[in-house]
Amino acid sequence: MSKPRVAVVFGGRNSEHAVSLMGAGSVLEVIDHDKYEVIPIGIAQDGRWLLASGEQRYAIEDGELPVVQETGAALALPSGELVAFEAGTIPVELGAVDAVFPVMHGPFAEDGTIQGLLEMAGVRYVGSGVLASAVGMDKAFMKTVIAAAGLPVGKYVVVRDRDWRLDRQRVLKEVEELGWPVFVKPARAGSSQGISKAQDAASLETAIEFAREHDPKVMVEAAIPGREIECAVLQSPGDEPPIASQPGEVIVEGGQEFFDFEAKYYPDQMRLDVPADLPAEVAERVRELAVRAFEALGCEGLSRVDFFYTPTGQVIFNEINTMPGFTSLSVAPQLLGASGITYPELVDRLIQLALARSPGLR
Structure with missing residues (x-):
């Protein structure tokens, strides 16, 4: 029998383009090529799908972030069949894809858009479906769903584009009622892009305008004193309940005030203490709430x-990432590694979960 064909898709039209490439590089390094036929596909910053060439760079080099190289053949995926287009030549059919591993983050990727495209094409894929991905990407809707599921959520204000343009003073007053400081974030971005901390009213408008460079919809959250604790949740095969990792604690060491982009992706800027130094009952509470959040959104995969x-x-929910950072050194793989699941095993398990499920409604 032929090996399953797995397309590893990365890049995309958003500010997390480089983060996606870093994760894809790690996946391509450990995926079992004896078990799968692997096709690396980059989505350029203008949205074109390209067959990745050997020239593709996946890591930060000399401080320069990687981008999808525009040297490969252009691709399309109609009805699950890959088709390559070269200028001046007849399109070439590359055959069916059994599963897609979308190592992608942010808008037009992790937010249900690529999941919807793959559903329409009838292609299986790794990770959560359209609705869970969309809700998980939008912090306002995410917190609404999580609060409705009974999990404790901090105070926040959603700043919508129309309100900011037409009724700014009302918005500023609502935010001031949260107390100072506050964290200001794009509502639909990740990897700590566009996030800043506003200490007072004077810095708030600047922080909101900075977040709006990434998203016209902004989330302003009251600062919550305490430690940042993270937990990975992995879908189990069949009808078994999801697996929650040991909780870990993020410690910022690079001088940043909070866990920002540099702390996440540049060397020696953070460490992850896992298992976190928590009372046993608190660690179990974290794991229980993590699974409840996963199931409240209807997540799949990781x-x-x-x-x-x-x-x-108190244990207070902050957010859920339906496609978390996925290099071998990212938090979720480290948490599962400390729980006995190695990074290559994690990659293989996610692919097997994707191959086992049917496309469409479920």
Whole structure:
């Protein structure tokens, strides 16, 4: 029998383009080529799908972020069949794809858009479906769903584009009622892109305008004192319940005030203490809430759920990532590694989960 064909897709039209490439490079390095036929596909910053060539760079080199190289053949995926287009030549059919591994983050990728495209094409894929991906990407809807599921959520204000343009003073007053400081974030971005900390009203407008460079919809959250605790949740085969990792604690070491882009992706900027130094009952509470968040959104594959553990002993939900950072050194793979699942095993398990499920409604 022929090997399953797995397309590893990366890049995309958003500010997390480089983060996607870093994760894809790690996946391509460990995926079992004896078990799968692997096709690397890059989505350029203008949205074109390209067959990745041997010239493709996946890592940060000399401080320069990687981008999809525009040297490969252009691709299309109609009805699950890959087709290559070269200028001045007849399109070439490359055959069916059994599963897609979308190592992608942010808008037009992790937000249900690529999942919807793959559903329409009838192609299986790794990770959560359209609705879970869309809700997980939009922090406002995410927190609405999570709060409805009974998980504790911090105070926040959603700044919508129309309100900011037409009724700015009302918005600023609502935010001031949260107290200072506040964290200002694009509502639909990840990898800490566009995030800043506003200490007072004077810095708030600047912070909101900075977030709006990434997304016209902005989330402003009250600062929650405490430790940042993270937990990975992995879907189990069949009807078994999801697996929650040991919780880990993120420690920023590079001088940043919070866990920003540099702390996440540049060397020696953070460490992950896993298992986190928590009382046993708190660690179990984190794991229980992480699984509840995963199931509340209807997630599949892998997610990372982030919490704050306060000095008063509360565990408060921060956010869920339906396609978390996926290099071998990213938080979710490290958490599962400490729980006995190696990075190559994780990649293989996610592909097997994708191959086992049927496309369409389920």
